[in-house]
Amino acid sequence: MTQTDREQMRAYFDDYASAEWDRLERDISGRVSLEVHRQFLRRFVQAGDRVLEIGAGPGRFTQELIELGATIAVTDFSPIQLELNRQRHADSPSVESWEILDVCDTSKYSDGEFDAVVVYGGPLSYVFEDVDEALKGLFRIVRPGGVVVASVMSLLGTWRHLREEALMMPEIFGDEANDAILRTGDLRFIGGPHICQMYRATEVTRLVDRCGGEVLAMSASNWASLEKQDSLVSLETNPERWKRFLEHEVEFCGEPGALDGGTHLLFAARSVSVN
Numbered sequence: 001m002t003q004t005d006r007e008q009m010r011a012y013f014d015d016y017a018s019a020e021w022d023r024l025e026r027d028i029s030g031r032v033s034l035e036v037h038r039q040f041l042r043r044f045v046q047a048g049d050r051v052l053e054i055g056a057g058p059g060r061f062t063q064e065l066i067e068l069g070a071t072i073a074v075t076d077f078s079p080i081q082l083e084l085n086r087q088r089h090a091d092s093p094s095v096e097s098w099e100i101l102d103v104c105d106t107s108k109y110s111d112g113e114f115d116a117v118v119v120y121g122g123p124l125s126y127v128f129e130d131v132d133e134a135l136k137g138l139f140r141i142v143r144p145g146g147v148v149v150a151s152v153m154s155l156l157g158t159w160r161h162l163r164e165e166a167l168m169m170p171e172i173f174g175d176e177a178n179d180a181i182l183r184t185g186d187l188r189f190i191g192g193p194h195i196c197q198m199y200r201a202t203e204v205t206r207l208v209d210r211c212g213g214e215v216l217a218m219s220a221s222n223w224a225s226l227e228k229q230d231s232l233v234s235l236e237t238n239p240e241r242w243k244r245f246l247e248h249e250v251e252f253c254g255e256p257g258a259l260d261g262g263t264h265l266l267f268a269a270r271s272v273s274v275n
Ligand SMILES: C[S@@+](CC[C@H](N)C(=O)[O-])C[C@H]1O[C@@H](n2cnc3c(N)ncnc32)[C@H](O)[C@@H]1O
Pocket: 009, 010, 013, 014, 020, 024, 054, 055, 056, 057, 058, 059, 060, 061, 075, 076, 077, 078, 081, 101, 102, 103, 104, 119, 120, 121, 122, 123, 126, 127
């Protein structure tokens, strides 16, 4: 990843500012995604854990980690996102610090210093060929038996979900660029303000293996709630039925056949070299 790409993404998230908070609230699929990420986190973070949160943004999951009873070191590489997080959670004794951090450089932390590292919402998708070094660094700073919990962008699910726009890409950018994106998941082939690496589930498993880890669990986000959201509007107003729907959705998102079906792919992994 070039320094220019890095600066471009930092500027993107500085500009995005508080819109990031709304991403997981403004429509049904966002609210389901929030629930899927939340439930996944609850499986791997316990009360009393010391957690490093990377790319925390304004703090949707900082809030969740506080509620889980963790102590959190909050970080982001965007000063604006970090400041929004600080403003929201300044009163919480559970947040021990707010610091600028690039997921590619965790060298300032000691081996095994955290019980868990949380990297939700794609920081690992924004570092392209530096992802191996980044993930190895995360495995180094979790204690033996500790976990890295992350989400990255999904290639197949995003392609299906954004099919109308995706089908226009050959027209706009040419067939070569379109084929290259579908082959590699790398959005730099067309450029634009939001460039990222999209993954297949098998590629996430290979990434974790290469970095000396093992995947403990994976999940799509989302499965049945990305398309035809109108049909879910009345369901969401019925608390009992909505609760049941979410339970089914969260469970189905974890099925092997569903993993590539969402816009995001969640994974929890631990290092096998130190466990
Ligand atoms: C889509 S937001 C997700 C925010 C939050 N984790 C969530 O899931 O709601 C991605 C965040 O990752 C941060 N980010 C992107 N690239 C990063 C990098 N290389 N290192 C650290 N943070 C990064 C951005 O500044 C932004 O706040």
